[in-house]
Amino acid sequence: MKDIKPKLIGLFKEGYCTPQIARIAKRMKEPATTIHYNIKRMEEENVIRTYKAVFDYKKINEGFCTFVLINLSPDEYGNPEKIAKELAKYPQIESIDICTGDCEMILKVRAKDQEEYYNLIKNVISRRGVIKIKTLTSLKQIKTEFVETE
Amino acid sequence: MKDIKPKLIGLFKEGYCTPQIARIAKRMKEPATTIHYNIKRMEEENVIRTYKAVFDYKKINEGFCTFVLINLSPDEYGNPEKIAKELAKYPQIESIDICTGDCEMILKVRAKDQEEYYNLIKNVISRRGVIKIKTLTSLKQIKTEFVETE
DNA sequence: AGATAAATTGCATAATATTCAATTATTTAT
DNA sequence: ATAAATAATTGAATATTATGCAATTTATCT
Numbered sequence: 001m002k003d004i005k006p007k008l009i010g011l012f013k014e015g016y017c018t019p020q021i022a023r024i025a026k027r028m029k030e031p032a033t034t035i036h037y038n039i040k041r042m043e044e045e046n047v048i049r050t051y052k053a054v055f056d057y058k059k060i061n062e063g064f065c066t067f068v069l070i071n072l073s074p075d076e077y078g079n080p081e082k083i084a085k086e087l088a089k090y091p092q093i094e095s096i097d098i099c100t101g102d103c104e105m106i107l108k109v110r111a112k113d114q115e116e117y118y119n120l121i122k123n124v125i126s127r128r129g130v131i132k133i134k135t136l137t138s139l140k141q142i143k144t145e146f147v148e149t150e
Numbered sequence: 151m152k153d154i155k156p157k158l159i160g161l162f163k164e165g166y167c168t169p170q171i172a173r174i175a176k177r178m179k180e181p182a183t184t185i186h187y188n189i190k191r192m193e194e195e196n197v198i199r200t201y202k203a204v205f206d207y208k209k210i211n212e213g214f215c216t217f218v219l220i221n222l223s224p225d226e227y228g229n230p231e232k233i234a235k236e237l238a239k240y241p242q243i244e245s246i247d248i249c250t251g252d253c254e255m256i257l258k259v260r261a262k263d264q265e266e267y268y269n270l271i272k273n274v275i276s277r278r279g280v281i282k283i284k285t286l287t288s289l290k291q292i293k294t295e296f297v298e299t300e
Numbered sequence: 301a302g303a304t305a306a307a308t309t310g311c312a313t314a315a316t317a318t319t320c321a322a323t324t325a326t327t328t329a330t
Numbered sequence: 331a332t333a334a335a336t337a338a339t340t341g342a343a344t345a346t347t348a349t350g351c352a353a354t355t356t357a358t359c360t
Contacts (some may be wrong), residue, residue, distance in 0.1 A: 051167045084292040097288035138247035142234040
């Protein structure tokens, strides 16, 4: 048996999906060509970045979700983006934002469990320039990526 | 001229997309029927919740992004989900999580600008049961919904 | 090991996206 | 205000792609 599921999940996290033009056309009561034209324009203008899947993360072994508030040392204030872009490579990190307020950076992280998260903190997130980390653990997700999770 | 764009954005936020089976099959060097079978199974098992678009939010008038840390009054600790589910109706709210740590609930919000966000705080997020709100404003988004942004 | 269920696959067909050319609407320049 | 140019809409034809089905292989259970 081939282990297709993990590969599919990988591809679907960032793309490999496409709009359902016929269904949209029916729903909006417009010709499919009109819908097609408008969508292609939005793609060309980069209004739409990608089409992707949203998962039940518990079911794909990413049930442990946290928000990580990060403080940087003053020497790093100049280019927080350098650190951010390195972190972006890690597939457990759903989002990265440079912030104002109590912290300079906020991550949303999805790991298998507390242990995997701990390793991520130890090996990836803790690094020169990061002087403080505060974790808020999600106990229950009501909505994610604009999708209500029942 | 028809105003198709906003309607498309609404549909694409939560669905109206579908996997590109042929492209995945080519990429993974497997027969399309095999890919099809595996995807359908993941859909039936609700491993995949939906297929959707990811936007350049600045370009769709949702450039003002914040994380909102919410404290609830002790009387509401019993069912934070009630409030959460009411908030979930609002399309500006990308995610809602019930948390441990410094707050009981954390939202990710995308509004047009500070003014629209202010109105959301006043009219929607502030309500009986919410005793404290702290906003962290995103200055720059490096990654969102698992997708690196530019 | 044999029986049962699950997964993989090729082929045929149905559904869908895409191209193209023509028409209509909108914007720009004079 | 009008003409010219550009952008958006559309239907019909075609090219791609998903899907259903039956056969085969692989895995699971007793």
